Amino acid sequence: MKDSIIRALKFIGLGFLEPLIRLINKEEPTKNTKEVFRKIIAPVASVFIFVGLWQLGSTALYNIEAEYKIEATLKSQGEAEAQKIKECMESGDPGCQPNTLPSPSQVYASYLTLLEDHRTIAADKKAFKEKTFEMNKKRVKQGKSVITYTGRPSFVDQIKTSLKTVFAGFLLALFIAVPIGVVIGLSSTLRGSISWIIQIFKPVSPVVWLLLVFMIVKTLTKNSEGDSAFIISFISVGLCSMWATLVNTAMGVSSVNTDYINVAKVLRLRPLQKIFKVILPASLPLIFTGLRITLSVAWMVLIAIELLAQSPGLGSFVWEEFQNGAMDSNSKIIVAMFVIGMIGFALDRIMLFIQNLISFEKETI
Amino acid sequence: MAILELKNVFKTYNPAKEYKGEILDNINLTIEEGEFVAIVGFSGSGKTTLVNLVNGLLKPTEGEVIFKGKPVEDTSHERGVIFQNYSLLPWLTVYQNIDMAIQEAFPKASKQEKDVRVKEYIEMVGLTHATNKRPKELSGGMRQRVSVARALCMDPEMIIMDEPLGALDALTRGNLQDEILKIWERNKRTALLITNDVDEAMYMADRIIPLKPGPNATLGPEFRVNIERPRDKTALNDNEEYKKTRLKIIEYLMDLGDAQAAESTATYELPELQPKDFRWDAN
Ligand SMILES: Nc1ncnc2c1ncn2[C@@H]1O[C@H](COP(=O)(O)OP(=O)(O)OP(=O)(O)O)[C@@H](O)[C@H]1O
Ligand SMILES: [Mg+2]
Numbered sequence: 001m002k003d004s005i006i007r008a009l010k011f012i013g014l015g016f017l018e019p020l021i022r023l024i025n026k027e028e029p030t031k032n033t034k035e036v037f038r039k040i041i042a043p044v045a046s047v048f049i050f051v052g053l054w055q056l057g058s059t060a061l062y063n064i065e066a067e068y069k070i071e072a073t074l075k076s077q078g079e080a081e082a083q084k085i086k087e088c089m090e091s092g093d094p095g096c097q098p099n100t101l102p103s104p105s106q107v108y109a110s111y112l113t114l115l116e117d118h119r120t121i122a123a124d125k126k127a128f129k130e131k132t133f134e135m136n137k138k139r140v141k142q143g144k145s146v147i148t149y150t151g152r153p154s155f156v157d158q159i160k161t162s163l164k165t166v167f168a169g170f171l172l173a174l175f176i177a178v179p180i181g182v183v184i185g186l187s188s189t190l191r192g193s194i195s196w197i198i199q200i201f202k203p204v205s206p207v208v209w210l211l212l213v214f215m216i217v218k219t220l221t222k223n224s225e226g227d228s229a230f231i232i233s234f235i236s237v238g239l240c241s242m243w244a245t246l247v248n249t250a251m252g253v254s255s256v257n258t259d260y261i262n263v264a265k266v267l268r269l270r271p272l273q274k275i276f277k278v279i280l281p282a283s284l285p286l287i288f289t290g291l292r293i294t295l296s297v298a299w300m301v302l303i304a305i306e307l308l309a310q311s312p313g314l315g316s317f318v319w320e321e322f323q324n325g326a327m328d329s330n331s332k333i334i335v336a337m338f339v340i341g342m343i344g345f346a347l348d349r350i351m352l353f354i355q356n357l358i359s360f361e362k363e364t365i
Numbered sequence: 366m367a368i369l370e371l372k373n374v375f376k377t378y379n380p381a382k383e384y385k386g387e388i389l390d391n392i393n394l395t396i397e398e399g400e401f402v403a404i405v406g407f408s409g410s411g412k413t414t415l416v417n418l419v420n421g422l423l424k425p426t427e428g429e430v431i432f433k434g435k436p437v438e439d440t441s442h443e444r445g446v447i448f449q450n451y452s453l454l455p456w457l458t459v460y461q462n463i464d465m466a467i468q469e470a471f472p473k474a475s476k477q478e479k480d481v482r483v484k485e486y487i488e489m490v491g492l493t494h495a496t497n498k499r500p501k502e503l504s505g506g507m508r509q510r511v512s513v514a515r516a517l518c519m520d521p522e523m524i525i526m527d528e529p530l531g532a533l534d535a536l537t538r539g540n541l542q543d544e545i546l547k548i549w550e551r552n553k554r555t556a557l558l559i560t561n562d563v564d565e566a567m568y569m570a571d572r573i574i575p576l577k578p579g580p581n582a583t584l585g586p587e588f589r590v591n592i593e594r595p596r597d598k599t600a601l602n603d604n605e606e607y608k609k610t611r612l613k614i615i616e617y618l619m620d621l622g623d624a625q626a627a628e629s630t631a632t633y634e635l636p637e638l639q640p641k642d643f644r645w646d647a648n
Contacts, residue, residue, distance in 0.1 A: 259448065259450060262452065265440045
């Protein structure tokens with residue numbers, strides 16, 4: 001029972017809970033108490049310290065900004081106005097807060113606001129759907145286009161859009177980079193001859209990729225009504241992030257253990273058999289390492305690309321909030337930052353999980 | 366009739382700059398059909414290199430390797446190989462590892478025939494209970510059995526074994542020796558066994574040839590083992606012929622070892638190693 005729980009936890013990447021479970025089962029108390037401290041208490045404490053430092057920092061910044069604002073009002077509009085502003089700030093009215101790094105509690109409040117906002121919008125959407133259901137049915141019959149909800153997307157909708165874009169980009173990278181990587185991994189001539197392309201394009205910034213894709217897609221989609229912002233951003237994400245997979249696949253394929261190659265030769269495997277039964281499985285660990293990097297790069301550049309391409313998603317959310325410039329917006333940006341970080345972390349864990357599932361060697365950590 | 370002939374074979378891995386016989390120096394060897402030949406040699410003398418020349422993975426720098434009258438150009442299903450380090454594919458199960466060989470060796474057989482054959486060979490090496498296990502779940506001895514089954518299921522005319530039992534304990538070793546002998550006797554194939562164990566060679570082979578230590582390793586004089594088959598391991602120790610031959614071989618090998626030790630203290634050369642560049646654009 002206990003062992004299977006531990007195994008399950010390890011499998012889903014929560015192996016750090018192991019000593020706690022052992023401690024509850026009264027196994028080696030001294031050793032496991034130490035382990036609990038090292039693996040659970042200390043990390044949790046570090047979270048508190050982090051939040052505490054953040055609180056201190058934001059208070060300090062708040063004071064500087066507030067003083068400056070009062071001072072400035074005093075100079076330009078006189079005593080009475082300055083007093084008014086001061087009172088307004090102390091009352092906590094968001095309208096007159098100084099614009100600076102928000103404190104943890106403000107960020108948490110914004111998080112709740114965003115959730116509330118999502119609930120309202122979701123309810124709105126549902127009501128809209130119900131209302132237009134019958135009408136849309138009729139319109140479909142008459143051959144007219146259906147009426148869709150065009151209201152403002154909620155924060156959660158933005159997350160979903162971003163995830164959709166990143167997966168589309170990731171799949172694009174996968175389908176381009178793995179086959180090409182295999183081909184150039186197999187042939188050292190090819191590898192040598194197109195190495196320059198990789199060397200040159202790998203370090204190109206996401207912004208430039210976006211512009212390039214924009215030039216091409218804009219022309220190609222001139223006459224269609226497709227969602228070109230989405231197309232542009234996912235293609236750019238794919239192109240930016242595929243290089244790690246390409247290079248790792250090529251390296252994996254070209255450096256397969258000679259023992260395996262010798263087996264393939266001695267058994268006289270046909271070329272396709274050799275690729276699918278020996279070379280690909282042998283290079284799978286490296287291909288997966290590449291895919292993991294690709295996914296994390298994709299997620300990282302996504303925000304910048306959405307921001308520039310003005311396609312909906314977390315990137316444009318951050319940008320719009322930044323341009324709003326209110327105190328509340330700053331905390332929303334920080335919420336987005338945490339969400340982005342946690343989703344990135346979760347994506348990496350998922351890749352690691354899949355990698356461990358298919359790996360034939362020792363567990364990777 | 367000679368099934369395998371090596372004529373004046375020289376081998377170096379670095380033909381550009383070293384002497385052509387850097388690893389193997391003028392090897393001459395003839396193996397008759399149905400014969401069991403053992404080559405004993407020190408570690409690093411070039412035994413695996415010799416095996417790879419015979420099975421077609423390597424080409425001699427100079428000289429000829431002739432199998433059934435034709436020069437060896439490439440690997441072939443006629444020569445089954447048991448690798449020194451098993452070389453099972455870790456992502457395939459026991460069944461799949463053997464099936465892969467059978468698919469290639471008998472492309473025309475029906476699905477069912479192939480399946481029967483895979484199972485037959487798994488049973489022959491006593492691994493039926495582990496049919497669906499992967500190599501990492503097997504013990505060293507079991508892995509070696511899979512490797513034996515994989516080589517034999519293709520029904521090769523010659524079995525080439527590169528220290529097949531080197532990593533096993535004495536007990537498992539004895540069992541597998543008997544199994545290999547049984548298979549060899551059943552179809553009267555030709556066998557080339559590489560080993561570093563004189564007793565193993567004495568028990569299994571008709572003829573034992575020492576490979577002198579490298580560099581420039583060459584074959585020493587052959588020793589015939591004229592003992593009736595099937596041989597009985599316990600009775601062997603009292604057999605006069607066995608004792609005499611064994612002593613001769615061991616004395617010969619010890620002399621070689623002493624000579625090499627004297628030489629290696631005189632000229633202590635460091636091997637020329639180059640770091641391998643794994644960056645992707647390196648060729
Ligand atoms: N691919 C290679 N490239 C260059 N040198 C090699 C290569 N393979 C083997 N050698 C060298 O050839 C020599 C003989 O190696 P080989 O593997 O044939 O020895 P061995 O007798 O099989 O040793 P062991 O008993 O340890 O298996 C060694 O000095 C080794 O360094
Ligand atoms: Mg060897």
